[in-house]
Amino acid sequence: MLFDPLTLRALTLENRIVVSPMQTYSAAQDGAPTAWHRGHLARFALGGAGLVMVEATAVSPEGRSTGMDLGIWTDLQEAAFHQLVESVHACGAPVGLQIQHAGRKASTTAPWQGFKPVEPPTGQVVMGPTDIGVPGGHVTVPIHEKDMERLISCYQGAALRADRAGFDLIEIHMAHGYLLHSFLSPLANNRTDQYGGVLENRMRFPLRVVEAVRQVWPDDKPISCRLSCVDGVGIGWSIEDSTRLAEALLAIGVDLIDCSSGGMALPRKDMLVPRGPGFQVPFAKALKSSTGATVMAVGGITEANQANAILQRGDADLVAIGREMLVHPNWAAMAANDLDNSHDWSRWPTQFGWWLARRARPH
């Protein structure tokens, strides 16, 4: 299963292994990717991944979570992304871009500097559905309806640029407490207008963003949405809410639901989704069975046999590997050997595989 192809619109992935988007906080000061990003992401393509996802990339300057985030709102950034796409393609994999606006979590220092709020003028004014802020974070300014129209154009602009840069797939980040998730979750959204209150209203802005992206993103290219399938255990956004959202997303042309969780501050630790091997697979499985969506499982997937079993059980259609890829960028190519101890080097670039296949021979 791991090495069965999967077709999403005109894009055929050679295998089911996806490199999960992972922010590296290493952008040039203008938000553009550099030679560092080209090297970092090309490694996974050489390593046999079926799809390489680029980290969360802001659609507008104030949408960055830190000053080191990637962004895609200028010509210069677009040109640098074009180079990045060429590098990943040249190394053998299609490449997707995750677009995002950090919302209430914008304008902080890097994780290794403690995610501390950075205030204007160095930082940005931080926006959210209402003034419910992130604990220990910025004062949050409620987004006015006319600013929502501007944000929708920013997402559209980012999608247009991503297409011109050559990306094969676009993923809209609707998870982890960032802007679109904060509209969905009752823990962050208590607006009283048509964008708050009942579920249908809370979904309205995120769905408008997706619709706007679908309008400009080519028909033959797939769209993925990453969801926080639940906020936690017995609180906030639920898996039933995710089912309703996934149905609505499928109806407006989304091709893949990427099933993550969490990102909202919760009142008690025992409400957090417990972590462990494959801890979010049940969410992918639930959404697949309730909606028939093509789904991606992510979180704590580290072993080839474990990943293969997830696909074989029919719990998910794709597996995304995050941190284990940082340890083993050749994880995908190596998985072919690990699955059946086959010493199958055929999935490696010929330049490596030809030699590796002969290494075990005595003469």
Ligand SMILES: Cc1cc2nc3c(=O)[nH]c(=O)nc-3n(C[C@H](O)[C@H](O)[C@H](O)COP(=O)(O)O)c2cc1C
């Ligand atoms: C360094 C790092 C950066 C991350 N950045 C992003 C991101 O940009 N977008 C996103 O949706 N998830 C992000 N995540 C979450 C990962 O994509 C993934 O869902 C999570 O690490 C669980 O998968 P894993 O157990 O295989 O690492 C990040 C995780 C890590 C460790």
